[in-house]
Amino acid sequence: MYRQTPYAPSPLRSFAEWLDTHAWSTALHESLWMYPLVNSTHVLTVTLFVGLLLMVDLRLLGVAFKETPVSELTSRLLPWSVAGFVVMCASGLLLFYAIPLRTTHSVWFRVKVVLLCVGAINAWFFHRRVSKDRDRWDSQPKPPVGVRFTAAISLLTWTGVIVMGRMIAYNWFDCDRAQSAFIVWAAGCATQVAELSP
Amino acid sequence: MTWCEMFGWLPLYDSLEQTWLGSTVRESLWLMPAIWAVHLVGLAAIGGSILVVDMRLLGAGLVRLSPAQVAANAKPWFLASLALMLVTGVLLFLTEAVKCCFNNSFEVKITALILGIAFTFAVRNRVAARDDAPAWLMKGVAALSLATWFTVAAAGRWIGFSG
Numbered sequence: 001m002y003r004q005t006p007y008a009p010s011p012l013r014s015f016a017e018w019l020d021t022h023a024w025s026t027a028l029h030e031s032l033w034m035y036p037l038v039n040s041t042h043v044l045t046v047t048l049f050v051g052l053l054l055m056v057d058l059r060l061l062g063v064a065f066k067e068t069p070v071s072e073l074t075s076r077l078l079p080w081s082v083a084g085f086v087v088m089c090a091s092g093l094l095l096f097y098a099i100p101l102r103t104t105h106s107v108w109f110r111v112k113v114v115l116l117c118v119g120a121i122n123a124w125f126f127h128r129r130v131s132k133d134r135d136r137w138d139s140q141p142k143p144p145v146g147v148r149f150t151a152a153i154s155l156l157t158w159t160g161v162i163v164m165g166r167m168i169a170y171n172w173f174d175c176d177r178a179q180s181a182f183i184v185w186a187a188g189c190a191t192q193v194a195e196l197s198p
Numbered sequence: 199m200t201w202c203e204m205f206g207w208l209p210l211y212d213s214l215e216q217t218w219l220g221s222t223v224r225e226s227l228w229l230m231p232a233i234w235a236v237h238l239v240g241l242a243a244i245g246g247s248i249l250v251v252d253m254r255l256l257g258a259g260l261v262r263l264s265p266a267q268v269a270a271n272a273k274p275w276f277l278a279s280l281a282l283m284l285v286t287g288v289l290l291f292l293t294e295a296v297k298c299c300f301n302n303s304f305e306v307k308i309t310a311l312i313l314g315i316a317f318t319f320a321v322r323n324r325v326a327a328r329d330d331a332p333a334w335l336m337k338g339v340a341a342l343s344l345a346t347w348f349t350v351a352a353a354g355r356w357i358g359f360s361g
Binding site for chain 2: 036039040043044046047048049050051052053054055058064065067068072073076077080158159162163165166167170
């Protein structure tokens with residue numbers, strides 16, 4: 001008896017399979033109220049995280065709050081944005097926990113995680129390096145080009161994260177459909193038909 | 199029972215779904231996800247531009263600025279993201295208008311949206327623009343604004359769950 005096993009073995013794959021054995025994972029996925037509530041929390045908190053970060057980035061780009069020092073926006077708004085980020089991470093982990101196998105092999109999800117890392121490195125770079133001489137440009141209506149560059153990278157990566165998150169819903173590149181060699185590699189699909197014991 | 203069912207709007211919704219725009223978007227592989235993506239990025243932007251003003255009215259966030267200053271800076275971004283949300287929202291509605299006819303969340307969302315837009319322009323923006331408004335008024339207006347816009351977003355997400 002033959003059947004296509006859509007996923008190639010890997011440590012990541014084993015981890016997802018282990019999560020999938022959890023009774024709570026299945027319960028969350030199938031629950032009438034909890035899954036929609038966690039999902040809604042994840043979607044709505046984007047207003048707090050990215051929405052307020054947008055206000056800070058617009059100031060860094062020199063297109064909004066131009067008369068206000070940059071430090072005023074970062075110190076007053078970023079704590080709220082970070083709180084939103086924490087809620088998004090917690091609810092996002094729960095969403096992953098509910099559907100571990102398909103999500104692990106979603107190319108959209110994989111690109112989303114890469115973009116999350118880019119966003120995190122960019123934020124670290126901004127706070128550790130770019131902000132070192134902030135006193136010099138704190139009150140400038142239009143900060144120096146390096147500052148504006150990190151703000152633009154921030155907006156682009158977080159926009160990308162939102163778009164990729166939405167795209168996970170589409171099954172175009174799922175492993176149980178015929179895929180190109182590139183998608184098979186990128187999603188970690190199996191390339192061979194495996195033999196199952198009868 | 200939705201208003202659409204009660205008042206027999208189904209033929210109207212059905213003809214909207216049959217329009218060229220509705221069927222073009224629905225039958226396109228890429229347009230649907232693209233419009234969805236813009237709608238969600240717009241959610242972040244409109245949320246931020248609403249939150250920053252209502253937070254200030256509640257005494258949080260940019261407290262060193264006057265409510266009028268915060269509102270003036272947020273306004274162009276609120277208007278731009280509202281326009282983006284309305285355009286993409288109408289397109290999404292046209293692709294599945296018949297489903298929306300039987301969807302309570304859709305009607306809750308649209309009702310809250312109309313109330314939200316009216317309240318924002320008629321009351322909330324005016325209170326924010328005058329810096330001498332009493333604290334109780336600022337806080338009450340901000341709480342109502344947040345509650346209304348939260349309903350728009352939450353009921354919007356719920357349309358898909360209450361299919």
